[in-house]
Amino acid sequence: MISSAPAKVILFGEHAVVYGEPAIAVAINLRTTVMFERDVDYSVNGLPLIDKYHRYIKKAIDLIWDGEPLKITTASAVPSASGMGSSASITIAVVAGLLGMKNEAEEEKIAKTGFEVEYQTQGRASPIDTSTVTHGKGILVSNKKMDNFLWDVAKGETRWFIHHIEVPRLKLVVGFSGIKGHTPEMVEKVRRFYMWNSFARDVIKEIGKITMEVIKPLEEEDYVKIGEYMNKNNKLLTILGVSHPMLKKMIDVSLKHSYGAKITGAGGGGCMIALTDEQDEVVKEIEEVGGKAYKVEIAEQGYTIDTQI
Ligand code: MEV
DSSP states (O other), rough: EEEEEEEEEEEEOOOOGGGGGEEEEEEEEEEEEEEEOOSSSSSTTTEEEEETHHHHHHHHHHOOOSSSSSSEEEEEEEEESSSSSSHHHHHHHHHHHHHHTTTOOOHHHHHHHHHHHHHHOOOOSSSHHHHHHHOOOOEEESSOOTTTEEEEEEEEEEEEEEOOOOOOOOOOOEEEEOOOOHHHHHHHHHHHHHOHHHHHHHHHHHHHHHHTTHHHHHHOOOOHHHHHHHHHHHHHHHHOOOOOOOHHHHHHGGGGGEEEEEETTTTTSSSSEEEEEEHHHHHHHHHHHHHHEEEEEOOOOOOEEEOOO
16 A cells, blocks of 8 residues: 655644634645555564654554554655644655555545644644645635535634635745754744733734635735735744744745745744745745755645555
8 A cells, every 4th residue: 555645835824723713725746655565563664663753653553553563664755844744744644544454545534533643643733734735735724614615623622624725826935944843832932922912812813814815816816915915924923933034034035036925834943935936046045045945836636545455
């Protein structure tokens, strides 16, 4: 059995989505592939399966698999801790493969089980990453049911409604700062600000407002407006304290050739994205200031499952 899942970038609404505000994410064409073979012991890429090194794979096996031991081989084009959803990508590829081998692979079940794996492993705050890499294309997460509803995910008091959203063929460049972002720490930092400061709560609400407003420009392929909203969203994320000097540098140079640019994902390191017609120029600018740049497109395909073994 071979399964795979894409990476993702959040276009609008990271952090705010933790508090029930809407967010929009897209799957991108960098993928993680996983091969499963039956064996006498569990192994991952030739090493014994160990909780410490293979947290997501181990948790997925604990939650799903009751068959014979598996030899698991992984290959990923997604840099880890970059904000491109590397943990969601490996989680969903593994969950899809394991459920596939049990003949239980179905989009909603894969997305919900994948969220549970991430939640139990790193206390993931929202299901945006796992739902996006399961479904592919574009996802809108909100706190109420809207058009193109796919499924809902509940955790404690919070319930997220996951929707398909049509997004144009955006040309994006992702700039990786090389500094690993730590999602739980960044989420906790914002949570403290949010709890104690009404201004932070207003900023989170404003991010939610921007996300709703950008739906129309996305439908109309109005890149100038989309770019303006990206810049606004970036200012608000900076106020929340999730930027980093390297992210700021990459954003500033990208803007010379872009409609807009912003931090994507949890921040504090990790990645930025730029919306541009001049991908090569933006790549050059980012690499000149020391970042690693990826030209990416939206991945139509979410998870895949091939060949029964
Ligand atoms: C990280 O990709 C996105 C955050 O909003 C956290 C989450 O939603 O789980 C920062």
